[in-house]
Amino acid sequence: MTGNDDLIRIGTGAAVDELFGCPSHLGVKVRPRVVPRRRPWTPRPELEGFLLRPVTDALDRVEHDGIDEEEALAEVERSSPRLHPGLIEFTRRAVHGYLSAEVPDAGELVPVRDWWVISRPGERHWELFAWGRRYHSADGQHREIRLARSSNPADEVKIAIAAHVAAFGRPALWPRPWKEVFQTRTGPQVSYVRVVEVDLEGQRAEVRFQGTPTEAERYYAEHGRKRVAAIVAGGPEQPGPTCAQCKQLTSCGTLQRVPGVLGLTARPAPVRTVSVSDLRYYKTCPAQYHLRALKLPKSYEYSGEAELGQAVHAWLEEAHRGGRACDPAAMPTGKIPWTAGRWRVEGQLAKDGADMLRRHLEVCVFHQFEVPTEVRVEPRLAVHDTAAQAVVLAKPDMLYQEDGGWVWREVKTTTSRRSRWYHDDLLDEFPQLALAVLFLAHGVLGGEVNSARVELEVLRPRGAEIDVIDPTDPERVNKARHVVQRMAEPWRADEAFEARPGRDCRGCPVSKWCPSFPGVDVSNEEE
Ligand code: SF4
Ligand code: SF4
Known part of the structure; x- marks a missing residue:
């Protein structure tokens, strides 16, 4: 990387979940003047890839330029990059949902084109801003930031940044180019701020923060400051999405x-x-x-059997976390409903799941073998296939080492009594096993490649079995390559x-x- 470390710019978008983000990525993302030494050239995607960009563009035209909703939508539908028909449908409903949402006690607020930015000049110039739509009262003393929500509610870090920015940010236009600082101007003294989340689907709005600038400062100190400091500090690389x-x-x-x-x-x-x-x-x-x-x-996509599979996986993940053996005494009996993670099963599914967990003891790594030297439960793996220009993600149910080689174990649950699958070959039936074979054959995990293997643990209420696939067998590797290639080729070309x-x-x-x-x-x- 090259460039200058003298500008730090943090928006609410950087405050992603710590679990899934890469600290190093965030540390560099918030430094607009730090750039790759060699800019990789790749073509742009033909379709728009950012869900809320068309919604924001259309709302800007309606709220800031006063044009009609239909006209604004027609404009974004003609914009580049092209919108997938499904995204057009979402944008139409989201824009309408936002504009017709009933915001509690909205008062007489008007949309504001300026961004609000807290900046702290110095050797390192700091800026804090919020992705969100801005509104204020005629005298500018009452400010409101509305965050459009398409999925889960924003966490408190985002709300804290938005409240802080609304209370203390100075007006500024969007910096062009991005590496320039926001040119802020003096604004009116703010006396009251709100942060409102607008649910684009439900046309509902919820006030997430309201109070004076002093209260916003306190809320930010409690929920935002530490996380913002951690983002700026960066940290280790954590490959992932x-x-x-x-x-x-x-x-x-x-x-x-x-x-x-x-x-x-x-x-x-x-x-x-x-x-x-x-x-x-x-x-x-x-x-x-x-x-x-x-x-x-x-919309909800899990059948009862899929919920059962998720519950069994979640129970095992929790039980083995930190490389521990699962405790038979802690297993659900199945006589009453039971939960694991966010999954709940009841009735016959609760019983089947409890039976599967008991069967798991027959093949559990910790109960059947000497305690493995290294165990990783549900690790998130990512590699860059530089030929396909794809970051390939995988999440094995468990990895453990035996004789210096990695064993990649996947768990499948089924209530079927038959031991046959739809396909004759396990690699056709479960393509994630094919990817596991390729990861091990390419030495992605390191260790003794010759001792590596892939295991499929099949759990049924009446039995458990382990199928083994050898990633050093050229026939298996060829088959795995064929399975993955056949799926990836049309996807990559599309x-x-x-x-x-x-x-x-x-x-x-x-x-x-x-x-x-x-x-x-x-x-x-x-x-
Ligand atoms: S599977 Fe879903 S996205 Fe595909 S055509 Fe059917 S409804 Fe549309
Ligand atoms: S692990 Fe991935 S996200 Fe993190 S710094 Fe490396 S390339 Fe970036």
Whole structure:
């Protein structure tokens, strides 16, 4: 990396969940003048990839330029990059939802085009601002920031930054180029601020903070200051989904480069993130994959059996956390409903799940073998396939070492008594096993590659079994490459993500945004 460390700019967008973010990425992201030494050239995606950009653009035109809602929407629909039809549908409903949401005790506030920015000049120039729509009273003393919400409520860090910025920020225009400082001006003394979250789907608004600047300062000191300091301090690299947007993608010392792990020929392409789940969604329907990747709000997608699988996984994850053996005495009996993580099962599912957990003891790494030297439970893995221009993500259920080699274990639950699957080959049935084989065959985890193996633990109420796949067997590696390549090739080549309506639409969690959704009564013949 090169450039200057003399400008620090933190927006609410940097305050992402600590668990999933990469501290090093955030530390560099908040330094607009620090740039890669060699700018990687990749083509731009043909479709818009930022969910709220069209919503924000349309609302700016309505609130700041006074144009009609329909006209503003028509404008963003013609904008570049192109919007997927599902994103157009979301944008229409979100803009309407925002403009018609009833904001409690809104008073006579008017939209403000200026941003509000707290800046602290010095050897290192600090700036704090909030992504959010700004409103104030005629005298400027009452300020409000409204945060558009498309999924989970904003955490307290974001609310604290927004409240602090509303209370003490000075008006400024957006800096162009981005590496320039905000040119702030003197504004009126603020006496009262609110932070309101507007639910774009539900047309509801919730006041998340209200008070005087002194109270905003206190709230920020309690909920925001420590996190902001941690973001600025940076920290270790933690490969994951953020790698694809990271300025350090080509220079990072921790993210492994594994050209060809997806088995694709090198080509210039926009960098994307991909997991086996993404490839499955793509195979079901390219539009469904794209709308999920955009993080459009989803409807509930879990059947009872899927909830059972999630509950068993969550129970085992918690029980093995920190490399501990699971405790048979702590296992649910199944006679009453039980919960694990955010999952709850009851009735026959509670019983089946409890039986599966008992069966797990027959194949548990900790109960059946000597305690392994190293255990990682549900680790998040990411590598950069520099040929496919993809950050490939995987999350094994467990990794442990035996004889110096890594064992990659996946757990599957099924209430079926049959030991046969739909496909004859496990790598066809469970493509994540194929990716596991390729990760181990490419030496992604290190260790003794010759002692590595992939294990599939199958849990049923009446039994448990382990299937083993050898990642040093050339036939298995070829098969794994074929499975992954067959799924990844069309996904990588696609830039349009067209809808493929059919029977799968019935369970599609993003169907409400899809103009091609044929309705739940689609017959099998229409596939
Ligand atoms: S490339 Fe990935 S691991 Fe490296 S700094 Fe960026 S986000 Fe972190
Ligand atoms: S409703 Fe059907 S066509 Fe539309 S995204 Fe979902 S699966 Fe695809």
